Amino acid sequence: MPQSTRSSESAPTLAEVARRAGVSTATASRVLNRSARVSAELAARVESAAHDLAYVRRRAPSTRDTGVVAVVVFADPLQYHVDAFHVRLLSGLRRALPGADRELAVFTVPRRSRRAPLVRYLCGGHADGVLLVGPWGDIALARLLHAAGVPVVSLGRPPEPGAVAFVDADNLTGARDAVQRLCASGHRSVATVAGPPDTAVGADRLAGYHQVVRQARPTVRPAVAYGDFSSASGEHAMHRLLDQRPDLDAVFVASDQMAAGALRALRRRGLRVPEDVAVIGFDDAPVAARSRPGLTTVRQPVEELGSRALELLLQNPVRGESVVLPTRLVPRASG
Structure with missing residues (x-):
């Protein structure tokens, strides 16, 4: 949605919407309240102006809560x-x-x-x-x-x-704790299955991974694949990582649902967890305790x-x- 061009923090008024659309205040009111038929071109101008200014019809003050x-x-x-x-x-x-x-x-x-x-x-x-x-x-x-x-x-x-x-x-610190555990255990090829980088939670957990791996260089080799927090996306991302990095020995997965998929991919490749590849997830969702082996994870207090x-x-x-x-x-x- 376009950003408002207003320089003030005050709420836009109906009169401002009308001026921007080049119509009268009464016409703007009729368009926004849908109280009368107007041409499609005129309605589009008024609605576009209201959109650009972030104009919202204010609710009347209420003497009680809606509940x-x-x-x-x-x-x-x-x-x-x-x-x-x-x-x-x-x-x-x-x-x-x-x-x-x-x-x-x-x-x-x-x-x-x-x-x-x-x-x-x-x-x-x-x-x-x-x-x-x-x-x-x-x-x-x-x-x-x-x-x-x-x-x-x-x-x-x-x-x-x-x-x-x-x-x-605290997604950043949680991710750091997980990756530090993998590095401290002696793993040298530590990858991550990250969440969508255009989300705050995906970006923060990926940033925590990168911070620890950068500190551990050159002894730890990084690799990143992305999922959408679903189990299927975690499985696909794990296969991509194994194709790119056959010597992979640890992976931090940015959600337990994706980690469940990653565990399936490792089993299908004939790899043992944690003997061949260690895995840590994030969330402490019910699937973490049910996994075989049990999934080490980062608990967030949902x-x-x-x-x-x-x-x-x-x-x-x-x-x-x-x-x-x-x-x-x-x-x-x-x-």
């Missing part, structure tokens, strides 16, 4: 239903709900989908606050929510510093992330406010 907190999860719906992270997160959110008179409204939104209906709902006075979960991309949605006076918190570091309050795990994010949201946080929770290495048999 609803909106949770917007940016993920493919199929992945949302199979990823234990979301189950654990919602558990933490529900435990933190203050009293029985509040409810969660959960929306799953593919990353590349059109968001206009969602924006109209979230900015229309239907929720007391919005929690953004996952790789939500550009900051346009957060800007629209701020302009509409809707409290918003990101679960995960936002794509632009200071754009929105957030709660996150339930606490949810509860702390909801607490912050209900305090009407300021932009840039943040809570970063520590991670912990959980040793098992894989590495």
Whole structure:
């Protein structure tokens, strides 16, 4: 979405939208409220102006809470239903709900989908606050929510510093701890299966890997392949790494779901874990304890992330406010 050209932090007005579109304020109001038919060309001009200025019809002041907190999860719906992270997160959110008179409204939104209906709902006075979960991309949605006076918190570091309050795990330190364990164990060809580099969590865990490997050079040889946090992508990435680096003896995988796929690839290549290749994951998802061998991993406190994010949201946080929770290495048999 295009960025606003406004130099002020104040919310744009209907009159400004009308001036930008070259129409009267009454006409702009009719277009945005859909209260009268206008030409397609004129409607497009007004809607484009409102989009560019991040104009949102302000909700009327309310004397009572709606009792609803909106949770917007940016993920493919199929992945949302199979990823234990979301189950654990919602558990933490529900435990933190203050009293029985509040409810969660959960929306799953593919990353590349059109968001206009969602924006109209979230900015229309239907929720007391919005929690953004996952790789939500550009900051346009957060800007629209701020302009509409809707409290918003990101679960995960936002794509632009200071754009929105957030709660996150210390992904950088967690990744460093995992890779340092592999290097300290004497491994000399340490690769990583990284998450999408255009997401904060993928970038932070990859940065932690690179920091440790750079410190260990020239004794440790790096290699990187990318996945999308799914099990299938971890399996494919592991095969690519083994093709590139036959002498590979350790791998840090940026999620336990991808690590489960990596373990399958190693078994299919006839390689033993940890005797031939040591493996460490990230998340401490249920699949880590079920794996054979048990998966050494980095635990992030998912339930606490949810509860702390909801607490912050209900305090009407300021932009840039943040809570970063520590991670912990959980040793098992894989590495």
